[in-house]
Amino acid sequence: MKRVPDCRPTTDQFSSCKDLLKREALRILMMILGITALIGNLAVIILRLLENDFNVQSILITNLAVSDLLMAVYMIIIAGVDFYYRGVYATFAEAWKTSFLCSFAGSISTLSSECSVFILMLMSVDRAVNIAYPFSSNLLNRKRCIITVVIVWLVVIFISYLPMFNHLSFINIPYFGGNYYGRQSVCLALPLARDRLPGWEYAIAIFLAFNLFGFFVIAVSYISIYISVKRTASSVNRNKGRAGEIKMATKMAMIVLTDFCCWFPIILMGIGSEVGAWKLPADIYAWSATFILPINSSLNPYLYTIAYKCNIKKKPPTQTAIKLRLVRPRPLPP
Template sequence: ENGIKDCSDGSDECPPDSTKDTVFSSPFEMIGNRVFRVILWIMGGISLLGNTAVCVMSIMQVRTAKSEPLKVAFLWLVANLSVSDLLMGVYLLSVSAMGSQFYGRYCYHDAEWRSSQTCSILGSLAVISTEVSAFTMATMATIRLFSVYFPVKMTSIKRATYAAPIVCAWCVGTLLGTLPLANYRSGYFVKSAVCMPRLFAKVGDAAWGYSTFIIVLNFCLFVYMACCYLVLYQRSRKVTKAGKSKSTRLLRTVAVMILTNFCCWIPICIMAFISLAGVKLDNIVYVICAGILHPLNSVLNPLIYS
């Protein structure tokens, strides 16, 4: 009636320029798997609400902790971490909302959607969120490590000591996220219906060098953070005078930090390296890594770092 057919009767009715079956989508739905649609809504909601709450509480606590510079430093780092993770929540909810808008007739909007500026911006938002979050967590690990080795100096930490890394994290993260937007022909965001950044690339693919750089960078940041926290625990164990219980609590906290980052990023990095070696990965691997593990840190960070 309105000139738009319902393509739920069969994929043969879809326009020839649409991708009828991609990693995430089906001819009828932008996010083909119903379970995955629910997971994206839940993760997006938790990320948005959780990070908003952490950001507000951290800023409120800054006012009551002015006499403790080190605590103020961590509160500002946590606030910035929550803002960067909040962007992932915006991305997840926006993609889910667009999927609902195209319900039952996605094939008629596929080509237009994946080549749209909105799709590229949402993909860019996901990269900015991930990279700023990673740089902020690395900064937090560094300051924590220094606070153990130089406790007296760090109790009077200067504002520039943590403000400069925060500004750099946002500048570098924003640059990395928006760089692909300068070349729309790279196809960095338009390969999947959910505009997810290309995590797994093969040598010679469009923007494969950029994808590899992002993966290697995040892998190095994870290794650095893991080393910082392991050294921090060993150092704290030697100097603490609070007994075994405090050492055990610290070990538990460090273990959770390392384990969550390991579960989120190491599988993605391993699969990316395997793909670079020329091995073809099943679509379900990409769905799990890009759609669940990639944004999972943004959901868990408010619980861990607050």
């Protein structure tokens, strides 16, 4: 196979003349994260469906797993294309970035990340309301949860796929230009640079403004949980159900915290770039988009497993077991 020795100008922050992902470490990590996210989230979805216990938290966790599964599909697509064009990427760079597959990969990445933020908001607000107002008539029951989740998916699907409508011959939205997701080799529209390309306001509104608002809501929810728990910590009248809600909120905090740790640095870097506080080196941009952003999709299913294992309690002995224990004959004296 022919190799591309050099090219001018160089492609972008992620790629080189030879490869879509120029850093060997990023290439390996993306494949590992993609496979672990695929296996872990598929396992979570299958186990939740087999359990057939669709309470509010189970519905939200299942949908979060579906969202994280989409990020696994994105990572596997990018890793696969990188492998396919290994050594000759510059020759096919323009064809790849303008392709439908690149736009599709960028769309499902946006769909996954934004849907995760939406669902994390729902989980956090639901825990806060259940703990602060356990007898309220406005609690999120199963029917309300399903309706809300369906609306969330429809809204985020529309937001994510709107920029790629230009690939359809009968639709043209000039605002996004001809290649919204294909400006980088990894098909992301993260606003981490000050390039004023078509649709840059849209990217800021989604990845910076909405995500910042989402994590603000999550922070307020957990602060309210903390305040509510402190107020009732010394109360002897706290019922068993309320204690269970607090325990569930503590377990869900692990998932929220990891997602926050992945997204918050990207939000800060995006804001800093937009206000001109700093100019990000290419390597930081590459690591943020291909490692920091998707890592929570790989970690979440294993955090669900930890939370699930911690929730398993030793069952009390049944009445039959108690009776058998009572009538068990004593050994005869020697």
